[in-house]
Amino acid sequence: MIKTTCTLIVLGSITAILLASCTTVKEYQKNRLNDGEMTLGNRKVEKTELSFESYREGASGANGAKSGGGCGCN
Amino acid sequence: MKKLNLAILAMFAGILYAHAQTPADSGTYKNRKLQLEEVNIISSYYHQDGDHAAVTGGIGTQNLTDLSNSIQVTLSKYDKRDRKHTWNVELGIDHYTSASSDKIDPKTISSASSADTRFYPSVSWEMENKNGTTVGAGVSFSHEFDYQSIGASLLFAQKTHNKMGEFSLKLQTYQDNLKLIYPIELRTDGGGNGEHEDYATAGRKTYSGSVSWSQIVNSRFQLMFLMDVIYQSGYLGLPFHRVYFNDNSVHVEKLPDSRLKIPLGLRANYFLGDKVVLRGYYRYYHDNWSITAHTASLETSVKLSPFYSVTPFYRYNHQVGTKYFAGYQAHTSADEYYTSNYDLSGFDSHFFGAGIRMMPPHGVFGWQHFNMLELRYGHYTQTNGLQANIVSLNLKFK
Numbered sequence: 001m002i003k004t005t006c007t008l009i010v011l012g013s014i015t016a017i018l019l020a021s022c023t024t025v026k027e028y029q030k031n032r033l034n035d036g037e038m039t040l041g042n043r044k045v046e047k048t049e050l051s052f053e054s055y056r057e058g059a060s061g062a063n064g065a066k067s068g069g070g071c072g073c074n
Numbered sequence: 075m076k077k078l079n080l081a082i083l084a085m086f087a088g089i090l091y092a093h094a095q096t097p098a099d100s101g102t103y104k105n106r107k108l109q110l111e112e113v114n115i116i117s118s119y120y121h122q123d124g125d126h127a128a129v130t131g132g133i134g135t136q137n138l139t140d141l142s143n144s145i146q147v148t149l150s151k152y153d154k155r156d157r158k159h160t161w162n163v164e165l166g167i168d169h170y171t172s173a174s175s176d177k178i179d180p181k182t183i184s185s186a187s188s189a190d191t192r193f194y195p196s197v198s199w200e201m202e203n204k205n206g207t208t209v210g211a212g213v214s215f216s217h218e219f220d221y222q223s224i225g226a227s228l229l230f231a232q233k234t235h236n237k238m239g240e241f242s243l244k245l246q247t248y249q250d251n252l253k254l255i256y257p258i259e260l261r262t263d264g265g266g267n268g269e270h271e272d273y274a275t276a277g278r279k280t281y282s283g284s285v286s287w288s289q290i291v292n293s294r295f296q297l298m299f300l301m302d303v304i305y306q307s308g309y310l311g312l313p314f315h316r317v318y319f320n321d322n323s324v325h326v327e328k329l330p331d332s333r334l335k336i337p338l339g340l341r342a343n344y345f346l347g348d349k350v351v352l353r354g355y356y357r358y359y360h361d362n363w364s365i366t367a368h369t370a371s372l373e374t375s376v377k378l379s380p381f382y383s384v385t386p387f388y389r390y391n392h393q394v395g396t397k398y399f400a401g402y403q404a405h406t407s408a409d410e411y412y413t414s415n416y417d418l419s420g421f422d423s424h425f426f427g428a429g430i431r432m433m434p435p436h437g438v439f440g441w442q443h444f445n446m447l448e449l450r451y452g453h454y455t456q457t458n459g460l461q462a463n464i465v466s467l468n469l470k471f472k
Contacts, residue, residue: 062339
């Protein structure tokens with residue numbers, strides 16, 4: 001539980017620092033952000049990779065994929 | 075001359091009349107008919123091998139091959155209030171062959187349990203309004219010989235006023251039902267060939283809440299913070315997983331009937347220069363079965379041209395195993411819970427490979443509707459000896 005709290009604090013601090021340095025980006029300046037490779041999610045081609053990782057490892061979730069249930073996995 | 079002037083006047087009048095017929099604000103016109111946005115076909119071939127099969131109590135081959143195919147269709151339309159409705163319809167079929175599953179009943183040769191087919195359709199709907207609010211819902215179904223699942227989800231997302239950030243909340247549930255197919259020597263009714271028996275069943279319920287915050291930091295950098303809380307209850311082991319105690323007696327895996335998982339993730343994407351995109355990911359995971367894991371990955375997409383890119387990737391995972399795990403003949407009769415499933419043990423894993431993506435402007439192979447082709451290969455190893463290879467292909471049509 002202490003480790004979880006520490007991780008939360010570290011992730012929260014990193015996020016806070018990054019958010020503090022945000023600058024407003026206008027729509028016409030978003031050409032790089034709108035690039036297909038910049039998507040903040042999984043590629044569709046990763047679908048089976050995420051599935052076998054959730055079968056073969058005890059950890060899952062926080063990646064947009066299934067995090068338990070729906071199949072005979074753990 | 076008069077005729078010429080009249081002709082010029084008539085021409086100008088014609089042009090003015092034509093302009094007068096043009097809609098005043100054609101820029102805001104949106105097609106309100108249901109449109110096909112894209113179709114994705116995803117196929118994968120996965121093969122693994124190792125020496126720690128859970129079916130045989132932590133020893134024996136883990137040889138398994140899985141062939142999966144799915145088709146995803148995305149449709150959209152705008153309603154009268156300019157809200158965009160998107161429907162996703164997916165149909166997936168996986169077929170696997172497993173050497174260890176064949177050992178549930180070792181008296182048979184290539185029994186029904188050596189292979190299975192999973193069939194999983196799903197439908198989801200999302201609606202986004204002009205204020206950047208999205209709501210959605212979905213249902214899913216999954217069927218294989220010994221496992222059935224019904225799933226449902228609800229989604230709410232809200233963009234910030236300046237469209238630089240987005241908050242998202244997704245609630246999901248899976249209501250599963252599994253047949254209790256025990257190893258042949260542990261069946262109390264004497265057992266049969268396993269194909270026509272009426273097996274007892276057990277339930278498994280999963281409830282999850284996923285929260286995410288995505289943020290544009292600058293014109294090259296964006297990140298996403300993710301957190302899931304997952305609660306599972308019911309039969310959480312698998313009935314055909316054997317456990318051999320130190321007195322050589324054999325038992326069925328026994329695990330607690332509830333599990334709480336909390337994974338936290340951070341994604342960060344950075345556009346470096348004009349040709350390189352760095353995609354980083356980190357996840358911390360902890361659950362009340364005492365599994366803790368750290369996962370980090372980095373993908374580097376190198377744009378060979380605006381339409382072609384190559385993406386090498388590497389993923390590292392460090393897992394501290396559950397306290398309920400012990401290997402072959404290591405458990406004792408004093409243990410309340412026990413498993414010899416190496417997926418829940420402590421190990422490090424490495425996953426690396428590369429992908430290639432093609433999006434030529436006139437379509438792949440010159441076929442205009444064939445919008446994108448992506449091919450990806452990965453090699454996966456665990457420090458407990460498991461090795462796997464996977465090849466995946468995504469074909470996108472628009």
